[in-house]
Amino acid sequence: MIAIEGRTVSTIGKVFISHATADVALAKLVVNFLKEAIGVPDADIFCTSLPGHSIPLMQDFNEYMRKQMEQPAIVLALLTPSYLESHFCLMELGAAWSRALKTLPVVTPEVPFDVVTKTLGLKQAWRIDDHTKLSEFRDAFEGMALEARSSATWEGKADEWKKRLRIVLRGLPSPKLVSKKDLDAALFEIETTKRASAAEAERLSDLHRELARRSARKREELEEENAALRKRLADKDAGLPRALIVEPERLIALDLQEVLTRARYDVVGVATSKQEAIIMALAEKPELILTEIDLADGSSGIDLVNALYGHLDCFAIFVTNHPEKLLTGNRPEPIDLVTKPFSPDHLLEKVAGARKHLLERRALAERQEAH
Missing domain, CATH: 3.40.50.2300 (Response regulator)
Structure with a gap:
């Protein structure tokens, strides 16, 4: 998992899960629902918070990010208070808009719906606790190569989703109190980013350099983790x-x-x-x-x-x-x-x-x- 500025950088194969680090429980619930209820294959989901869906070891982070972020089949943006408070998440959302990627905003109860129009324009969004839209959510993935799921499986997983969602939503971090001035400034920054598409190439170049630096730091962290793993194996032998x-x-x-x-x-x-x-x-x-x-x-x-x-x-x-x-x-x-x-x-x-x-x-x- 790669953490950048308080959030998780998510890259994808076909489904891109864009979410804040603090919302890992919600991301896990969505990924499980995609796999178990809708039939999206493991290999078609990228979410760096979850084992088996993140960047493989020994991959060049910069190159992997560039290739995987080019053209996903769909971007699921989990719009929570933590997501909107992350500068990097908002930058990622701006990139999805500027590239005209197929994006489904998934809005949690504490996020006002007008945030969608102020960030992605007049785009239909799904209020995640509106269970009447679950079938429409499933239909959003019809163009993909899905694994077959029976009606009984769908209904059972949908009922399970409703129960687990309440628990996960209660556990999400509460929004930080911000002044109206700060909120207006953030929305103005998003609008400015949308209009400044001509400067996107330079911005992405700066981002790639930053990701390369963080990738080098991540490799150092992995070396430290490997050393710790060897020590844990020795401790295991010690009883x-x-x-x-x-x-x-x-x-x-x-x-x-x-x-x-x-x-x-x-x-x-x-x-x-x-x-x-x-x-x-x-x-x-x-x-x-x-x-x-x-x-x-x-x-x-x-x-x-x-x-x-x-x-x-x-x-x-x-x-x-x-x-x-x-x-x-x-x-x-x-x-x-x-x-x-x-x-x-x-x-x-x-x-x-x-x-x-x-x-x-x-x-x-x-x-x-x-x-």
């Missing part, structure tokens, strides 16, 4: 705390794995169902189990934990959208809870507390055996 992730959604599982790995936990496996998790757990003997309640193939994370507690000395943390399902008679003990969407800091606090509880329980058992 770090072992954790098993049980999560049916691949992107969420990747997020959990990245957070734990960076915090120096040894992730021994990632499972999607009860049966798969039991096999991994009995083979790897993790100390910590991070699991969703509703698993793949209809199995239950609650049943999984109840089964493992009888065979392993471990502690379970439910990372779930449905905490109310723990209010049942078969709830395992002890457990802890993290609701989605989660923050890395909050998750790590819960994991650290779980391991502390586990170590204290073991120490107590040893003292009792000694007496």
Whole structure:
């Protein structure tokens, strides 16, 4: 992921996701909906916030950006307060306008609709919480080579979208308070950029030089990350705390794995169902189990934990959208809870507390055996 001036630079194959860094949760929701509900192939989506959709390692950043930004099939501009507060995002939006790219503004509730006309002209936009327009949104991609999706799949994913969207929108950063003078100045700057298309070549040349400089800095950061990775591998051999992730959604599982790995936990496996998790757990003997309640193939994370507690000395943390399902008679003990969407800091606090509880329980058992 390449961060520039408080936002994420997004380049594309066919669908260009233009968004601010602070809105990564919304970008992830949109990308999942494009793939799972509409059938846009993985390779046709570029969004640098998400693994598998960003700039490949060892690519020349400057050259890759120039080639990928020439003529996308469609640009999805996620217009949020954070997007409008980013100078680079507004510059990217101006580039889409000046090149006459096919652009669909996706407007969140806190953004007034007149922002679209002041930035992109008289262009139809989609208010993202207007669910009556979901079918029209799907139709915007008809010209692309889409993977087949049944009506039942579409309806199910549309219902899931409506539920998850409310959660994601509540988690978006609130707009910063700005004076009317500053707002008018920003809108005037956008209008000036639109009218100054003759100077675009020089502006892009300056941008390419800046991107080349940032690319060199990114390579240095990657070298540092590689060194850190080698150190983490050495730490793994030294016996770090072992954790098993049980999560049916691949992107969420990747997020959990990245957070734990960076915090120096040894992730021994990632499972999607009860049966798969039991096999991994009995083979790897993790100390910590991070699991969703509703698993793949209809199995239950609650049943999984109840089964493992009888065979392993471990502690379970439910990372779930449905905490109310723990209010049942078969709830395992002890457990802890993290609701989605989660923050890395909050998750790590819960994991650290779980391991502390586990170590204290073991120490107590040893003292009792000694007496």
